[in-house]
Amino acid sequence: MSTSVNKHRKMENFADWVNPMLVKELRQGLRSNAFLGMFLLSQVVLCFILLIAVGNDNVMRAADTAGKVIFGLFAFLALVLQPLRGISTLSNELKDGHMELVSLTRLTAWRTVWSKWCAIMLQSLLLLTAILPFITLRYFFGGADLFMEVMMYVLVVICSGALTAGMVANSALKLPVLRVIITLGILIVGFQFFVMASGGRIFSSRLATFGITSVEFWSMVVGILVVTAFLTFVFLTVAVRSFAPLAENHSSGIRLVSLILLLAGGTALWTSFGDYIKEELGFVLYLLPLIIIAFYSLTEKSAEVAAYLAVKQRKKLRLIDWVLAPGWQFGFWAYSLALLIFFIGILGHADNFLRDDEDLVIFSFLFAAPLVPLVALLLLKKRIQFTGYAIVGIILFIITLVLAILVDEFKGRNYSFLAWVFLPIPPTALGPGDKLPHSQEELFAFCAVGVSLLYWVGIAVASIRSIKKQVLQQADV
Amino acid sequence: MEEVMEDSAAELTQEKSAATQPEKGYAISVKGLHRSFMNVKAVNGVSFDVPHGAVCGFVGANGAGKTTTMRILSTLDYPSGGKVEVCGLNVVYFPHEVRKIIGWMPDHFGKYQHLTCEEYLDFFARAVGLKGEERKERMEDVIDFVGLAPLRDRLSNKLSKGQTQRLGLARALLHDPQVLIMDEPAAGLDPKARVELKHLIRVLAEEGKTILVSSHILSELAEMCDSLLFINEGRIVYHGDAESLIEQNEASASVVYNVELAENYERLAEWVSLNPGIEYVETTKKGGRIRILNNDPKERVAVLAAMVRDGLPVVEYHKEERKLEDAFIDVLGNINTSTEEV
Numbered sequence: 001m002s003t004s005v006n007k008h009r010k011m012e013n014f015a016d017w018v019n020p021m022l023v024k025e026l027r028q029g030l031r032s033n034a035f036l037g038m039f040l041l042s043q044v045v046l047c048f049i050l051l052i053a054v055g056n057d058n059v060m061r062a063a064d065t066a067g068k069v070i071f072g073l074f075a076f077l078a079l080v081l082q083p084l085r086g087i088s089t090l091s092n093e094l095k096d097g098h099m100e101l102v103s104l105t106r107l108t109a110w111r112t113v114w115s116k117w118c119a120i121m122l123q124s125l126l127l128l129t130a131i132l133p134f135i136t137l138r139y140f141f142g143g144a145d146l147f148m149e150v151m152m153y154v155l156v157v158i159c160s161g162a163l164t165a166g167m168v169a170n171s172a173l174k175l176p177v178l179r180v181i182i183t184l185g186i187l188i189v190g191f192q193f194f195v196m197a198s199g200g201r202i203f204s205s206r207l208a209t210f211g212i213t214s215v216e217f218w219s220m221v222v223g224i225l226v227v228t229a230f231l232t233f234v235f236l237t238v239a240v241r242s243f244a245p246l247a248e249n250h251s252s253g254i255r256l257v258s259l260i261l262l263l264a265g266g267t268a269l270w271t272s273f274g275d276y277i278k279e280e281l282g283f284v285l286y287l288l289p290l291i292i293i294a295f296y297s298l299t300e301k302s303a304e305v306a307a308y309l310a311v312k313q314r315k316k317l318r319l320i321d322w323v324l325a326p327g328w329q330f331g332f333w334a335y336s337l338a339l340l341i342f343f344i345g346i347l348g349h350a351d352n353f354l355r356d357d358e359d360l361v362i363f364s365f366l367f368a369a370p371l372v373p374l375v376a377l378l379l380l381k382k383r384i385q386f387t388g389y390a391i392v393g394i395i396l397f398i399i400t401l402v403l404a405i406l407v408d409e410f411k412g413r414n415y416s417f418l419a420w421v422f423l424p425i426p427p428t429a430l431g432p433g434d435k436l437p438h439s440q441e442e443l444f445a446f447c448a449v450g451v452s453l454l455y456w457v458g459i460a461v462a463s464i465r466s467i468k469k470q471v472l473q474q475a476d477v
Numbered sequence: 478m479e480e481v482m483e484d485s486a487a488e489l490t491q492e493k494s495a496a497t498q499p500e501k502g503y504a505i506s507v508k509g510l511h512r513s514f515m516n517v518k519a520v521n522g523v524s525f526d527v528p529h530g531a532v533c534g535f536v537g538a539n540g541a542g543k544t545t546t547m548r549i550l551s552t553l554d555y556p557s558g559g560k561v562e563v564c565g566l567n568v569v570y571f572p573h574e575v576r577k578i579i580g581w582m583p584d585h586f587g588k589y590q591h592l593t594c595e596e597y598l599d600f601f602a603r604a605v606g607l608k609g610e611e612r613k614e615r616m617e618d619v620i621d622f623v624g625l626a627p628l629r630d631r632l633s634n635k636l637s638k639g640q641t642q643r644l645g646l647a648r649a650l651l652h653d654p655q656v657l658i659m660d661e662p663a664a665g666l667d668p669k670a671r672v673e674l675k676h677l678i679r680v681l682a683e684e685g686k687t688i689l690v691s692s693h694i695l696s697e698l699a700e701m702c703d704s705l706l707f708i709n710e711g712r713i714v715y716h717g718d719a720e721s722l723i724e725q726n727e728a729s730a731s732v733v734y735n736v737e738l739a740e741n742y743e744r745l746a747e748w749v750s751l752n753p754g755i756e757y758v759e760t761t762k763k764g765g766r767i768r769i770l771n772n773d774p775k776e777r778v779a780v781l782a783a784m785v786r787d788g789l790p791v792v793e794y795h796k797e798e799r800k801l802e803d804a805f806i807d808v809l810g811n812i813n814t815s816t817e818e819v
Binding site: 015016020021023024027028031032092093095096097098100101102103104105106107245246 | 576579581583585588589591592601604605606609648
C-alpha cells in the first residue's frame with residue numbers, strides 16, 4: 001500500500017526533476033494560439049489529404065503524393081513556423097524585467113536559454129507525433145522506403161533545432177532593426193531548407209545514391225549532425241551571453257570546440273585524397289568554426305577580462321588564457337590562431353593556393369574583413385559588443401560595396417585609385433588582372449596584404465595594452 | 478567594475494565567515510557607494526546601515542538614485558565603487574549567496590501570458606529550489622499571507638495593479654528571505670490596497686524581516702518605517718526617524734498659516750505682496766495659505782494684527798501642522814543653500 005502511495009507521490013512530483021523554466025515554457029507554449037492553430041490546422045489538412053488518397057483510383061501514386069505532402073507540411077512547420085516562435089523568446093522577457101527576477105533564483109542563464117529552446121523543440125516533436133498516425137497509414141499503402149523517410153524526418157528536426165536556436169539568439173539582440181534583418185535571413189534559410197526538403201533534393205537524393213551501408217552515407221549524416229549541433233550550441237551561447245552576468249565565462253567553451261572542429265576539418269581535408277564527400281565536409285568544418293571564432297570572439301566585452309581575472313583571483317596569465325580567456329582582447333589571439341590553422345590547412349591541401357596575386361587578395365580579404373569593424377570601434381572609442389560590431393560591419397559593407405562599384409566603373413582610369421584608398425577593405429576593389437599590367441597587379445596585391453597586416457598589428461597592440469593594464473590592476477589588489 | 482575588485486582574497490574569506498553569523502553587524506551596510514552611467518553619476522558616495530529587523534524608508538525624487546542603490550543591493554547591478562553588504566556578504570563577490578537571503582520587489586514587473594497566479598508562483602517556487610510538499614506548503618503560506626487565495630486560478634496577466642503587487646510580494650517571499658527590498662510598492666495603488674500593503678509590511682517586520690522600502694508618499698513611510706533615508710542627486714541628505722526630522726526642522730523653519738476671509742478673498746494675495754517677511758503659498762476656497770518666514774511667535778501675532786489693522790475681514794487664522802513633506806523640502810532647501818554658498 002505504502003509503495004503505491006510513494007509511487008503516486010513520485011509521479012505527482014515528477015516535474016520537480018525537470019527544469020522549472022522548461023515546465024513553465026511548456027505550460028505557456030502548449031496553451032498559445034500559435035501552437036493550437038498549427039496543431040489543429042495540420043490535422044485538418046492531413047485528414048483531407050488522406051481522404052483524397054484513399055478515394056483515388058491509382059492508390060500507389062496517390063499514396064506517394066500524400067507522403068510528399070505530409071513530409072512537406074511537417075518540414076514547413078518545423079523549418080519555418082516553429083523557429084519563428086522563437087522570435088520574441090528572450091526580447092519580451094528582457095523587456096518586461098522577467099529575466100532579472102529569474103536571475104535572482106537558482107536558474108542560470110544557460111539553463112534558462114536551454115529550456116526555452118527545448119520547449120520549442122519538444123513542441124515540434126509533439127507536432128511530429130501528431131503526424132505519426134498519418135505517416136503510418138501512408139506506409140500501409142505501400143511503396144515507402146521506411147528507413148530513408150525516417151532519416152529525412154530526423155534530419156528536418158535537427159535542422160529545425162539549429163534554426164530555432166538561431167532565432168532564440170536573435171531574440172536577445174537589443175536593436176529591433178538588427179533583429180528584423182537577422183529574422184529575415186533565418187526565414188530565408190529555413191524556407192530554402194523547406195523547399196529543398198519537400199522537393200526531396202536535400203539529403204534524400206544524395207543519401208540514397210550511397211546506400212545505408214556505405215561510409216559516405218554515414219559520413220554525411222555525421223557531418224550534418226556535427227554542423228547542426230555546433231551551430232545550435234553557438235546560437236544558444238550567443239543568447240546566453242546577452243544577459244548572463246559578466247563574471248560567467250561563456251567564451252572558453254565556444255573557442256575550444258571551434259578550434260577542435262577546425263583541426264578536425266583540417267585533418268579531413270589533408271586526408272581526403274580526392275574523396276569529395278570528405279573534402280566537402282572538411283571545407284564546411286574548416287570555414288564554419290573560423291567564422292564563428294571571428295564573430296563571437298571579436299565582439300566580447302572588454303570588461304570580461306577584469307571579471308575573469310577577479311573571479312579566478314589570477315594575477316598572472318597562463319599561456320592557455322591567451323586563447324581561451326574571455327574578452328575581445330584574448331578573442332583576437334584565438335582568432336589569429338584559428339586563422340593560422342586555417343592557413344596551414346589550405347596551404348597543405350591545395351597545391352596551387354597562394355601562388356598568384358588573386359589568392360593573396362582573397363586571403364587578405366578573409367583575414368581582414370572581421371577585423372575592420374573592430375578597428376573602427378576602437379578608433380571611435382565605442383564599447384565593443386555584438387550590436388555595435390554588427391552595425392559598423394553593415395555600414396562598412398555598404399560603403400565597400402558602393403566604392404567597389406565606383407572603382408569597377410572607373411577601372412583603368414588614372415583616378416580610380418582614389419576610391420580604392422578609401423575602401424575599408426582594400427582588397428575588395430582588386431581583381432582588375434585583365435586590365436592592369438602584371439607588375440601593377442602585384443603591387444595592389446601586396447598593398448592589400450600590407451593594409452590587412454596593419455589592421456592586425458593595430459588590434460594586437462591595442463589588445464596587449466588593454467590586457468597589460470587589467471593584469472596590472474589585478475596584481476595591485 | 479575595476480574599482481570594485483579592490484578587495485583582497487583575505488578580506489573575502491573574512492566576509493564569508495562573517496556571513497555565517499548573520500545577527501552580528503547590520504542587515505544592510507553600504508559604504509561609499511558610487512554608480513555612474515557613462516558620465517552621469519547616479520549614486521555619488523552613498524553610505525548607510527540598516528540594522529536587523531528594521532523597516533527603513535528610502536525617499537527621494539525621480540532620478541535621485543533610489544532604484545540604482547536598491548538594484549545594486551539586489552545584485553542586479555554593479556557598483557562603480559564602494560562596498561555593499563547584505564548580512565555581511567559582499568554583493569559583488571557573493572551574488573548567489575546574497576540572492577538566497579534577499580527578496581526583491583521591483584516597482585513594475587511583467588506577467589507571463591497563459592499562466593495562472595498559482596502557476597506563476599509555482600514556477601518561481603521551483604526556480605528557488607523548493608520541492609515537493611515543502612513547495613506546496615510554502616506556496617499556500619504566501620498565498621494566504623498576501624490574500625491571493627480567491628485569485629489563484631486567475632490568469633496572472635489579468636490582475637489589477639493592487640493584485641499584481643500582491644503577487645509580486647508573494648513571489649519575493651517564496652524563499653523566506655531575511656531582507657526584503659521593495660521599490661515603490663505602493664505606486665499606482667488605490668487607498669484600500671495601500672492600507673493593506675502597509676499592514677503586510679508591518680506584519681513582516683514583526684516577523685523579524687529587515688525591509689528597505691522606497692516611496693514617494695512620505696506620510697505612509699513615516700507610519701510604517703523605523704527610520705528614513707533621504708537621497709538627493711545621488712547623495713544621502715538625511716538618515717534618522719521621522720519625528721526627529723520634523724522636530725529638528727521645526728525650530729528653525731518658516732511656518733505656514735491658513736487664512737480665511739469673510740469676503741474679498743483676492744485681497745489676501747495683494748496684501749501679502751505689500752508686506753515683507755511673508756510669502757503667499759496658494760489660494761484656497763475662502764482665502765489662502767501664507768508662509769511667515771520668521772518663526773518667532775510674536776511675529777505671528779504681529780501679522781494677524783497687521784491684517785486686521787489693514788481692514789482684512791479675517792475669520793480664520795491657524796497654523797498648519799508641519800508635515801514630513803515640508804521637512805523633506807526644507808532639508809533639500811538647506812542642501813541647495815549650502816551648495817550655493819560653497
